[in-house]
Amino acid sequence: MSIEIRNVTRAFGDFVAVNNVSFKVASGELVALLSPSGAGKTTLLRIIAGLETVDRGEILFHGEDTTDIGVGERSVGFVFQHYALFRHMTVFENVAFGLRVRPRRLRPSRETIRDRVQALLKLVQVDWLANHYPQQLSGGQRQRIALARALAIEPKVLLLDEPFGALDAKVRKELRTWLRRLHDEMHITSIFVTHDQEEALEVADRVVVMNVGKIEQIGTPREVVEHPATPFVAQFLNLDDHGPAWLVEAKIKHRGYVLAIDKKLGHAA
Amino acid sequence: MMWDDVGTAQALPAPSISKSAARRGAREEPVLVRAGLIFIALGFLLLFLFVPLASVFAGALRKGWEAYFAAIVEPDAWSAIKLTLLAAGIAVPLNLVFGLAAAWAIAKFEFRGKSLLITLIDLPFSVSPVIAGLIYVLVFGLQGWFGPCLYVHDIRIIFAVPGIVLATIFVTFPFVARELIPLMQAQGTDEEEAAIVLGANGWQTFWRVTLPDIKWGLFYGVILCNARAMGEFGAVSVVSGHVRGLTNTMPLDIEILYNEYNFTAAFAVASLLAMLALVTLALKTLVEWLARNQIRRDLA
Amino acid sequence: MKHSLRQHSVLPGFGLTLGITLVYLSVIVLIPLSAAFIKTAALSWVQFWSVVTAPRVVASYKLSFGASLLAAAINTVFGLIVAWVLVRYSFPGKRLVDALVDLPFALPTAVAGIALTALYAPNGWIGQYLQEWWGLKVAYTPLGVLVALVFIGLPFIVRTVQPVLEDLEGELEEAAATLGASRWQIFTRVIFPTLLPALLTGFALAFARAVGEYGSVVFIAGNMPMISEITPLIIITKLEQYDYTGATAVAVVMLVASFVLLLLINFLQWFSRKRNPAK
Numbered sequence: 001m002s003i004e005i006r007n008v009t010r011a012f013g014d015f016v017a018v019n020n021v022s023f024k025v026a027s028g029e030l031v032a033l034l035s036p037s038g039a040g041k042t043t044l045l046r047i048i049a050g051l052e053t054v055d056r057g058e059i060l061f062h063g064e065d066t067t068d069i070g071v072g073e074r075s076v077g078f079v080f081q082h083y084a085l086f087r088h089m090t091v092f093e094n095v096a097f098g099l100r101v102r103p104r105r106l107r108p109s110r111e112t113i114r115d116r117v118q119a120l121l122k123l124v125q126v127d128w129l130a131n132h133y134p135q136q137l138s139g140g141q142r143q144r145i146a147l148a149r150a151l152a153i154e155p156k157v158l159l160l161d162e163p164f165g166a167l168d169a170k171v172r173k174e175l176r177t178w179l180r181r182l183h184d185e186m187h188i189t190s191i192f193v194t195h196d197q198e199e200a201l202e203v204a205d206r207v208v209v210m211n212v213g214k215i216e217q218i219g220t221p222r223e224v225v226e227h228p229a230t231p232f233v234a235q236f237l238n239l240d241d242h243g244p245a246w247l248v249e250a251k252i253k254h255r256g257y258v259l260a261i262d263k264k265l266g267h268a269a
Numbered sequence: 270m271m272w273d274d275v276g277t278a279q280a281l282p283a284p285s286i287s288k289s290a291a292r293r294g295a296r297e298e299p300v301l302v303r304a305g306l307i308f309i310a311l312g313f314l315l316l317f318l319f320v321p322l323a324s325v326f327a328g329a330l331r332k333g334w335e336a337y338f339a340a341i342v343e344p345d346a347w348s349a350i351k352l353t354l355l356a357a358g359i360a361v362p363l364n365l366v367f368g369l370a371a372a373w374a375i376a377k378f379e380f381r382g383k384s385l386l387i388t389l390i391d392l393p394f395s396v397s398p399v400i401a402g403l404i405y406v407l408v409f410g411l412q413g414w415f416g417p418c419l420y421v422h423d424i425r426i427i428f429a430v431p432g433i434v435l436a437t438i439f440v441t442f443p444f445v446a447r448e449l450i451p452l453m454q455a456q457g458t459d460e461e462e463a464a465i466v467l468g469a470n471g472w473q474t475f476w477r478v479t480l481p482d483i484k485w486g487l488f489y490g491v492i493l494c495n496a497r498a499m500g501e502f503g504a505v506s507v508v509s510g511h512v513r514g515l516t517n518t519m520p521l522d523i524e525i526l527y528n529e530y531n532f533t534a535a536f537a538v539a540s541l542l543a544m545l546a547l548v549t550l551a552l553k554t555l556v557e558w559l560a561r562n563q564i565r566r567d568l569a
Numbered sequence: 570m571k572h573s574l575r576q577h578s579v580l581p582g583f584g585l586t587l588g589i590t591l592v593y594l595s596v597i598v599l600i601p602l603s604a605a606f607i608k609t610a611a612l613s614w615v616q617f618w619s620v621v622t623a624p625r626v627v628a629s630y631k632l633s634f635g636a637s638l639l640a641a642a643i644n645t646v647f648g649l650i651v652a653w654v655l656v657r658y659s660f661p662g663k664r665l666v667d668a669l670v671d672l673p674f675a676l677p678t679a680v681a682g683i684a685l686t687a688l689y690a691p692n693g694w695i696g697q698y699l700q701e702w703w704g705l706k707v708a709y710t711p712l713g714v715l716v717a718l719v720f721i722g723l724p725f726i727v728r729t730v731q732p733v734l735e736d737l738e739g740e741l742e743e744a745a746a747t748l749g750a751s752r753w754q755i756f757t758r759v760i761f762p763t764l765l766p767a768l769l770t771g772f773a774l775a776f777a778r779a780v781g782e783y784g785s786v787v788f789i790a791g792n793m794p795m796i797s798e799i800t801p802l803i804i805i806t807k808l809e810q811y812d813y814t815g816a817t818a819v820a821v822v823m824l825v826a827s828f829v830l831l832l833l834i835n836f837l838q839w840f841s842r843k844r845n846p847a848k
Contacts, residue, residue: 051743071746078747084740088762098748101758153748296742298752303658310654311666313647316695317720318672321684324694328687367593374586378578386590388835392598395827397781398678399801400820403808404601407608412813414604439597461580471581493674500677502784507805520679520784527683527788536687539680546675553675554668 001062001156001189002027003048008057010043017043019213028187032204034194040213041193045159049076077150079160083142085134091145092117092130098153120148140171160192176203197237209233325543328536340537349522356518357498360437364494368445376453377461393442401439402507405432428510433518436504441494448490449483456482485560489553496549500542609821612814620818625794626803632711633800637779640718645772648726656734673721678784685717686789709791714799717785722775729771733764766841773837777830781823
């Protein structure tokens with residue numbers, strides 16, 4: 001399912017969160033929205049999901065305008081930064097929720113639901129926690145369950161809002177790799193939002209760098225690092241004259257290509 | 270895998286909800302539902318809350334302002350007012366001191382039996398006011414434990430003012446404590462410990478550190494305690510002698526006037542208490558607003 | 570004081586404050602309350618039983634407990650709606666309405682009693698229409714008792730549910746919406762279960778308050794034995810007849826019921842804290 005964001009603008013009073021943003025996401029792509037905190041990327045994600053409205057512009061899913069399509073109808077899987085798991089339900093019931101609330105004629109049988117939930121829990125490696133409550137689990141486990149819950153409804157689009165923001169560094173790194181591998185298996189069109197440059201560069205097929213509601217650059221991680229389009233991009237990714245020290249140290253492996261730049265970068269003045 | 274081929278192009282299912290529903294977002298109900306719920310809520314409150322309140326004032330003023338003032342300054346009504354104020358004036362400070370002591374012991378220390386103590390403090394809340402009066406009759410009444418002894422010394426508690434004060438203390442017993450205990454528990458002991466380390470003694474710590482922190486909760490508890498103390502009816506009714514001019518509080522006076530079919534006078538006295546209730550609510554709202562502002566300032 | 574019973578603390582005043590607390594509690598609350606039980610203990614079991622199960626007394630139990638239960642149930646339904654409307658919607662005068670919800674707490678019971686009676690009497694503002702249109706008599710009947718008990722229990726559910734509603738994470742509803750749930754499904758499956766402990770606590774509090782209520786009920790009740798007489802009134806009647814023993818026996822029954830309710834409420838509050846742990 002391809003996504004097109006076309007001339008989308010959204011303001012909250014005087015604060016313009018999303019300023020005439022346009023870009024396309026190809027079917028099956030994994031795109032990162034990267035920008036410093038508070039720059040409107042979460043708003044844009046919520047607009048795509050249908051959780052916020054636009055002042056101007058359209059969101060198109062596979063060429064169709066979604067403005068009149070409600071949140072529950074867009075077939076979007078949304079993973080919240082703080083998980084938003086239902087505290088009074090077990091892990092199993094959480095993941096099964098989206099299937100159980102379907103209207104009767106569309107609802108799968110109890111056995112189908114059970115099998116699907118168990119397969120998903122196994123996929124995200126928490127099948128042994130099916131009867132636990134979210135409070136009993138770690139942050140990393142909760143995030144994976146939130147993902148499983150979103151996947152249960154077979155979404156056409158997967159949206160993740162700073163999915164690893166609330167986790168500590170080690171868990172974040174593990175989940176990052178894991179998410180990438182999951183995407184390689186499933187090929188769902190996915191957009192995730194982050195302020196962590198390393199995360200965006202390592203995981204995404206393409207990166208959309210934003211600043212105060214506007215797009216600064218769109219490109220593959222390699223393009224963005226080798227040819228930063230604006231001073232902001234260069235500065236935000238730490239690509240200044242003195243060399244991307246952390247990049248060299250991190251040696252981010254991205255699809256077999258190592259983003260370890262050790263020659264001087266030319267970038268726009 | 271049980272997955273359909275998700276990557277290839279597929280149309281979305283035809284939308285089955287209205288456009289306005291789609292645009293409404295995830296957290297709102299349809300306008301009609303909202304309006305309906307507001308209507309039901311306000312209708313319920315109107316029927317059971319606002320109209321009864323209004324009827325008190327309407328009843329008091331039915332015969333005009335002169336009759337109203339005449340009813341209030343009437344000597345028996347006036348002594349009822351004085352007795353009510355006296356009972357509240359004794360009960361509230363006593364319960365205030367108790368509330369502070371109990372909250373200090375419970376919130377700043379760990380000891381066994383703490384939750385039992387808290388439950389016991391809550392007891393008067395769950396006891397019917399009539400029973401509250403009854404037990405004091407059992408203790409101090411003529412046939413009660415101290416009855417004969419008091420009779421010999423010509424001390425009258427039941428059917429006299431002291432009994433009324435005691436009953437009032439009982440029913441308003443938990444108000445201040447209940448307000449302060451969770452508040453002080455939430456505030457913890459850090460500040461007090463810091464003060465002790467800096468060399469302050471107990472009283473200084475209490476006055477300069479604890480008291481300013483709890484001032485709004487304290488004020489709030491006192492307001493509620495006072496409102497209940499002045500309005501208590503059932504308990505006082507049992508221990509009072511119902512003698513107009515001597516052992517009548519305002520609520521009892523209202524009852525007598527009403528039973529004599531002197532409705533205007535009854536509502537006139539009632540309106541004073543109703544105004545007290547409204548002032549109580551206004552103060553309560555003010556305290557909440559001030560407390561919120563203080564928190565905001567503290568966090569800034 | 571016994572230092573072995575508590576952990577060491579650097580703060581002073583434990584002995585003094587605990588001492589004051591215990592003494593005051595005993596003198597004002599515990600000892601007088603025990604008087605009721607001690608006096609009743611002097612009765613034989615048979616005597617006790619015959620007093621508290623006399624037909625007139627039993628009829629009063631049915632009225633007091635039955636009407637309280639019904640009133641608490643009515644307040645649960647409407648209190649939920651009021652709390653929802655106050656937290657989720659805006660309308661002119663909302664703050665005023667919010668403040669006035671506490672009126673039954675602040676208003677003396679006698680004032681409420683005469684106000685409700687005047688209103689619902691056959692010639693009252695509301696009573697006359699009820700009589701005309703539906704032939705319904707409210708004042709001086711058990712129905713009047715119900716009205717009074719609804720009045721005094723009104724704030725309990727609203728005030729226990731409001732904080733829970735306010736703290737409800739919006740993201741939970743949004744998550745459920747993205748998963749395809751309808752608004753009604755979101756309410757029944759996500760919001761309501763979270764509210765249930767608070768609802769139950771409010772219900773129990775309203776019920777406990779209503780059972781012992783005297784002042785606001787006794788004016789509107791009619792007070793006819795076997796029909797519209799509440800249990801607290803029976804206690805007072807016996808007192809006026811100097812039947813202290815009988816009054817105390819009935820009081821003990823009510824006290825036991827109150828204590829059971831108090832335990833239940835504490836349990837519910839503990840239970841709801843477990844279910845919804847603070848972040």
